[in-house]
Amino acid sequence: xxxxxxxxxxxxxxxxxxxxxxxxxxxxxxxxxxxxxxxxxxxxxxxxxxxxxxxxxxxxxxxxxxxxxxxxxxxxxxxxxxxxxxxxxxxxxxxxxxxxxxxxxxxxxxx
Amino acid sequence: xxxxxxxxxxxxxxxxxxxxxxxxxxxxxxxxxxxxxxxxxxxxxxxxxxxxxxxxxxxxxxxxxxxxxxxxxxxxxxxxxxxxxxxxxxxxxxxxxxxxxxxxxxxxxxxxxx
Numbered sequence: 001x002x003x004x005x006x007x008x009x010x011x012x013x014x015x016x017x018x019x020x021x022x023x024x025x026x027x028x029x030x031x032x033x034x035x036x037x038x039x040x041x042x043x044x045x046x047x048x049x050x051x052x053x054x055x056x057x058x059x060x061x062x063x064x065x066x067x068x069x070x071x072x073x074x075x076x077x078x079x080x081x082x083x084x085x086x087x088x089x090x091x092x093x094x095x096x097x098x099x100x101x102x103x104x105x106x107x108x109x110x111x
Numbered sequence: 112x113x114x115x116x117x118x119x120x121x122x123x124x125x126x127x128x129x130x131x132x133x134x135x136x137x138x139x140x141x142x143x144x145x146x147x148x149x150x151x152x153x154x155x156x157x158x159x160x161x162x163x164x165x166x167x168x169x170x171x172x173x174x175x176x177x178x179x180x181x182x183x184x185x186x187x188x189x190x191x192x193x194x195x196x197x198x199x200x201x202x203x204x205x206x207x208x209x210x211x212x213x214x215x216x217x218x219x220x221x222x223x224x225x
Contacts, residue, residue, distance in 0.1 A: 031212060042203055043154075043216040045112075050212075088153065098144065098169075099214060103153045 002026040004102035006089050011108045018076040020105045022089030025070065029091040032065060033099065034074045037086045046074070046087075076107075084109045113138055113206050115217035123223045124194055131190045132220045134204030139184035142207040145177070147200045148219070154203065160187040194224045 003025045012018045024032070030051050035043040049056045049063045049072075056063045062075040072091075076083055086104040114137040124130050134143070143160040158166040158179055166179035181187040191198050204217040 033214070035216075040221075042115075042218040045213060045215055048212065098156045098159065099154075101153045 002029075002091065002093075002100045004089055004091055004100055006087075006102035006105045008103065009106050009108070011110060012079050014079060014081060014109055014111050016079055018074075018079045018083065018107055018109075020074045020076075020087050020089075020107065022072040022074075022102055023070055024072065024089075024091045024100075026091060026093055026100070027070065028093040029070075030093050031091065032063075032072050033088075033090040034061075034063065034072075035088040035090065037088065037104070039085075043088065079107075079109050081109045081111055083107060112213065113140055113208050113215045115204055115206055115215055117202075117204050117217040117220050119220060120218065121221040121223075123225060125225055126195055128194055129190055129192045130194065130222060131188050132202055132204070134187045134189070134217055136185045136206050138209070140206040140208070141184075141211060142214075143181060143187045144205040144214075145179060145187070145189045146203040146205060146216075148203060149200045157189070157202075160189075191222065194222075196224045198222065199224045 005023045033048040034046045060077045064073045086106050088104045089102040090099040092099050116135045118133045145157040146154045148154050156169050157172045158168045160179050160181040162181045178190045201219040203219045207214050
């Protein structure tokens with residue numbers, strides 16, 4: 001079945017850039033997502049990218065997709081303490097199929 | 112975007128009882144889902160809530176344990192039946208947006224079973 005892998009922890013200094021990486025196994029993945037979960041909260045959709053794109057930028061967030069290597073990354077520029085959270089990568093291969101989630105990367109921002 | 116609310120936000124229940132969680136979306140949506148997030152874990156899909164018909168359950172989840180209703184395009188309920196401490200989790204409702212590409216989540220219901 002499909003699998004999505006993420007490193008579990010990342011620690012960065014405030015003001016630096018954070019890069020959270022994700023790999024997936026399903027070559028028919030069509031949509032790839034990044035979600036943010038703050039303590040005690042639900043999941044906030046940050047951004048998503050179609051598999052026919054290789055980059056998407058939205059303010060401080062940049063998503064890079066390497067479809068050949070099945071690798072997705074989320075770069076957060078000028079990381080702030082409010083960015084401390086768990087970031088989940090997810091994929092699906094069509095609009096009506098369920099999302100498959102990674103285990104999440106816990107980002108800690110050091111002031 | 113779709114705004115999703117859930118009730119209750121949290122509950123503490125006794126073993127053997129049942130709890131019904133309500134999910135309300137602020138607009139009509141095609142797809143609604145229920146997920147479970149066990150402590151410190153990722154999200155696991157329980158089922159897809161189908162409007163006007165039986166839910167579609169994922170492997171390892173059954174209707175007797177997790178009955179789901181979806182009477183219309185904006186509302187769904189999940190019942191956790193005959194609870195045990197292993198059911199202690201966050202239960203999240205989710206729905207796709209108008210284009211079908213975006214998927215949004217409610218704030219979750221934090222359930223503790225004693």
